[in-house]
Amino acid sequence: MVATSYVGCDNTTLAVVLFSLALGITALNMSSYNVNHLDIAPRYAGVLMGITNSAATIPGMVGPYVVGYLTDNEVMCTSLLVFNVSFIIIIIIIIIIIIII
DSSP states (O other): OHHHHHTTTOOHHHHHHEEEHHHHHHHHHHHHHHHHHHOOOOGGHHHHHHHHHHHHHHHHHHHHHHHHOOSSSHHHHHHHHHHHHHHHHHHHHHHHHHHHO
């Protein structure tokens, strides 16, 4: 998806292909994610799925507001800024989780 932001506005076909490829690969992840709850606690898999999906919905609600705050109707430069900031935040969260565990 990051590569899609570097394509530019002229080559929309390549942007659609890259975005579709990214979403297709993301869909492959869902099979391992859904089974994980059954592996952890088969009896409470539904409760765990509800808790994790609720926690995963929060970035989906907060994300558009953050992007709206960071962008001022400028397309290319600010979208790269949003991708880079998101990447750095995700890496920091992963490092904190690794340190805690």
